[in-house]
């Protein structure tokens with residue numbers, strides 16, 4: 001914990017990360033104290049992870065999306081930081097991977113199950129073959145264990161911006177994840193060819209969330225492109241991105257009392 005009892009939110013940076021400051025702003029707004037740390041610095045001092053109350057993997061084009069989006073970052077995590085990250089989850093630390101961060105978490109084998117061996121799902125090129133950048137409808141999933149998406153019972157909108165967001169996995173794995181409450185959110189329509197229209201997955205503890213939409217870009221009512229038409233109710237409601245991040249910050253705060 002940092003001063004003033006604001007949970008410490010550690011945000012990973014790497015070459016090509018570009019949503020780290022927006023995520024820091026969102027954590028700040030939700031009551032945490034963010035710090036941006038370069039992957040290389042954490043590789044030389046993995047103990048820095050032990051001081052984190054929350055961990056974020058932001059969006060971007062890490063290592064230029066070379067080989068595949070998130071692949072180089074994920075391989076470095078798997079090789080140098082796997083155990084400290086698994087220890088953090090066992091300590092009850094909420095972790096979020098947004099867009100490129102989601103690609104990193106699945107390719108590092110931290111989602112859908114950090115305690116399983118290797119990678120069981122992937123995120124690949126959108127079926128359209130094109131980068132998609134727009135706001136989309138999201139359907140809440142009633143039985144999810146996800147700590148981050150609790151209290152989001154009504155459909156809501158979030159922005160997406162990705163070229164490699166198609167979740168690919170076997171039918172058996174999808175059925176298992178659905179039954180086990182690990183599907184955290186679903187697109188209202190097919191936007192990228194993802195199996196089961198899945199937009200986000202969590203681990204069996206519900207602490208680790210990976211999602212292609214960007215909650216950190218939906219923490220103020222004015223960020224919604226239709227804000228002026230949606231009226232007073234929209235402007236006085238807590239935006240869904242802020243709800244997600246606040247849920248995790250509260251969880252981290254309670255775990256530290």
Ligand SMILES: NC(=O)CC[C@H](N)C(=O)O
Nearest residue numbers: 059060099100162163164
């Ligand atoms: N916004 C992002 O994080 C983009 C992720 C990745 N570079 C992609 O295009 O799929």
